[in-house]
Amino acid sequence: MSSFEPVIGLEVHLQLNTRTKIFCSCANQYGCASNTNVCPVCLGLPGSLPVLNQQALLSAIKVGLGLNAQINPFIKFDRKNYYYPDLPKGYQISQYDFPVAKDGFLNIKIGDQEKRVRIKRAHLEEDAGKLVHDNSGSCSLVDFNRTGTPLIEIVTEPDLHSPQEAYDYLNILKLTLQYLDVSDCDMEKGSLRCDANVSIRPVGQTLLGTKTELKNMNSFRAVKAALEYEIRRHEQVITAGGKIVQETLLWDDAKAQTQTMRSKEEAHDYRYFPDPDLVPFTVDHKLIDSVRAELPELPQAKHIRFLSQYSLSEYDANILVADRGTADFFEAAVKEYPSPKKVANWMAGPVLMELNDRKMSIYELKISPASLIGLIKKVEEGIVSNLVGKEVLTFMLNEGKNADEVIKEKGLSQVSDDSALLVIIDEVIAQNPAVVEQIKSGKSNAAGFLVGQAMKKSGGRANPKKLNELITRRIAGV
Amino acid sequence: MSISKQDVKYVAALARIDLSDGELEGFTQTLAKIVHYVEQLQKLDLDNVKPTSHAVPMGNVLRSDETLKSLTQQQALSIAVEAKDGCFKVPLVIE
Numbered sequence: 001m002s003s004f005e006p007v008i009g010l011e012v013h014l015q016l017n018t019r020t021k022i023f024c025s026c027a028n029q030y031g032c033a034s035n036t037n038v039c040p041v042c043l044g045l046p047g048s049l050p051v052l053n054q055q056a057l058l059s060a061i062k063v064g065l066g067l068n069a070q071i072n073p074f075i076k077f078d079r080k081n082y083y084y085p086d087l088p089k090g091y092q093i094s095q096y097d098f099p100v101a102k103d104g105f106l107n108i109k110i111g112d113q114e115k116r117v118r119i120k121r122a123h124l125e126e127d128a129g130k131l132v133h134d135n136s137g138s139c140s141l142v143d144f145n146r147t148g149t150p151l152i153e154i155v156t157e158p159d160l161h162s163p164q165e166a167y168d169y170l171n172i173l174k175l176t177l178q179y180l181d182v183s184d185c186d187m188e189k190g191s192l193r194c195d196a197n198v199s200i201r202p203v204g205q206t207l208l209g210t211k212t213e214l215k216n217m218n219s220f221r222a223v224k225a226a227l228e229y230e231i232r233r234h235e236q237v238i239t240a241g242g243k244i245v246q247e248t249l250l251w252d253d254a255k256a257q258t259q260t261m262r263s264k265e266e267a268h269d270y271r272y273f274p275d276p277d278l279v280p281f282t283v284d285h286k287l288i289d290s291v292r293a294e295l296p297e298l299p300q301a302k303h304i305r306f307l308s309q310y311s312l313s314e315y316d317a318n319i320l321v322a323d324r325g326t327a328d329f330f331e332a333a334v335k336e337y338p339s340p341k342k343v344a345n346w347m348a349g350p351v352l353m354e355l356n357d358r359k360m361s362i363y364e365l366k367i368s369p370a371s372l373i374g375l376i377k378k379v380e381e382g383i384v385s386n387l388v389g390k391e392v393l394t395f396m397l398n399e400g401k402n403a404d405e406v407i408k409e410k411g412l413s414q415v416s417d418d419s420a421l422l423v424i425i426d427e428v429i430a431q432n433p434a435v436v437e438q439i440k441s442g443k444s445n446a447a448g449f450l451v452g453q454a455m456k457k458s459g460g461r462a463n464p465k466k467l468n469e470l471i472t473r474r475i476a477g478v
Numbered sequence: 479m480s481i482s483k484q485d486v487k488y489v490a491a492l493a494r495i496d497l498s499d500g501e502l503e504g505f506t507q508t509l510a511k512i513v514h515y516v517e518q519l520q521k522l523d524l525d526n527v528k529p530t531s532h533a534v535p536m537g538n539v540l541r542s543d544e545t546l547k548s549l550t551q552q553q554a555l556s557i558a559v560e561a562k563d564g565c566f567k568v569p570l571v572i573e
Contacts, residue, residue: 018543019543019544019545020541020543020544020545020546025541025544025545025546026545026546026548027545027548033564034551034563034564035551035554035555035564035565035566036548036550036551036554037548038548038549038554039546039548039549040549043549043554043557051539051540051541052539052540052541053540053541053543054540054542054543055542055543056543057540076531076532081492083492083493083494084571085568085571131571132565133570133571134562134567134570137570138570139560139562139567139568139569139570140567140568140569140570140571141562141563141565141566141567141568142565142567142568143565144566269492271492274531274532276532276533278539279532279534279536279537279538279539280531281537281538282537282538
């Protein structure tokens with residue numbers, strides 16, 4: 001019914017996981033005591049000289065290549081001037097007209113269709129310090145530890161046309177960045193931050209409407225909610241004959257609404273100019289090729305390969321690829337036991353459930369691909385049932401033991417011994433005379449009920465096949 | 479291009495500098511002279527000259543990603559006008 005089309009562009013700031021800061025040798029580390037990772041360069045003291053961190057440049061090139069972008073053969077740094085207490089120099093070192101990378105793209109899926117989201121540029125810059133507002137409300141406190149943390153800013157073209165598309169783009173972007181291993185991408189710690197520009201225009205119009213900029217979204221879900229809210233607001237204002245004012249708005253997650261950023265700042269005039277402290281850089285093909293050679297297989301390519309190489313379902317492939325560690329674990333496990341579907345079932349099911357319960361990554365779990373396969377084999381061989389297998393997995397993870405040890409110690413192996421099973425079966429038959437009559441009169445599928453009852457009595461340890469066999473024989477023989 | 483008082487006021491505001499009426503007048507005149515001096519470049523034919531971002535013929539100066547010792551908190555805060563809780567204390571920036 002809506003006759004408006006939203007137009008959305010996103011800016012993502014990513015903190016790189018280099019050992020040191022972008023322009024000085026201070027540790028690039030989160031969570032240290034205030035103002036302990038600082039030096040004359042990141043404090044902006046007169047006479048100090050910034051020097052670019054080689055690894056930051058390499059990571060930026062890696063990101064550029066991972067986002068299918070062109071790496072600029074010539075890059076330079078510029079000063080973006082503004083006054084704020086978290087910026088000790090009075091300017092931020094950023095890149096203006098020669099960023100590390102430009103003209104990239106990522107594809108998102110819309111239904112069965114792939115849609116290309118163009119990435120305008122990716123540039124390096126330094127992060128600002130952290131401002132804490134004192135409880136007394138009379139002053140602000142500045143911690144410069146974060147100052148000079150290497151950031152890469154990734155800017156899309158206004159190619160996104162719904163909050164869902166923005167959400168999907170952010171997810172595939174984050175996954176790609178995680179695969180590239182350039183950042184922990186942790187939004188809670190602020191390693192990954194996202195601002196959104198949004199406007200609306202009548203469907204069919206090419207001219208862009210007036211945009212607003214949204215900040216302060218702490219999750220992708222919040223980005224989506226903020227965009228939904230803001231698009232509704234634009235529609236209401238324009239439908240009522242009003243005009244959208246170009247401004248920056250802050251998302252209030254608790255109130256679920258955007259709010260005008262109250263600021264004494266006047267219109268920004270950054271007066272970019274080349275930073276004379278930093279000499280320019282040329283990036284030659286040799287360097288680009290060496291970074292390209294080390295690029296890992298990226299998630300979308302891996303997804304396609306998993307579908308064809310392992311004949312996995314779309315669902316399983318999605319789950320496995322959603323984490324590089326999980327995907328690697330899966331492939332290592334399949335090498336040990338070439339039954340991809342079975343391994344995928346265990347990974348996407350019980351293993352993932354354990355990961356979520358424990359809020360752990362696969363690397364932190366006390367289990368190796370070989371030991372998971374050990375367990376899967378026990379289940380396949382009928383030593384333990386599927387159900388008990390899951391229980392064994394929990395013990396394995398708790399105690400760091402292999403499946404064999406756990407099954408022995410806990411006495412979890414399946415009971416296939418006739419005499420032990422018959423004791424249980426006789427009890428079940430005695431307790432369910434009506435069902436027994438049904439079976440006798442030809443309703444053989446009613447036996448399933450008795451198998452279930454017997455299984456329960458055995459604590460899940462009975463061999464179901466054996467149970468079925470024995471029950472059928474017992475009743476026929478009665 | 480001439481420099482107006484309005485321009486000087488704007489630049490002063492960006493630089494967080496308060497100017498008296500007398501200073502405003504003085505800076506308008508001196509800045510106009512500087513701009514006028516640089517304006518001589520407009521007369522030159524620079525079509526075939528590449529933009530120069532840096533005057534020093536040097537490039538690709540990089541640092542290896544190795545941590546060196548930082549200042550201690552005490553050293554860092556020794557230059558603070560005021561400090562509190564290990565931080566630089568500044569006037570409240572959000573109302």
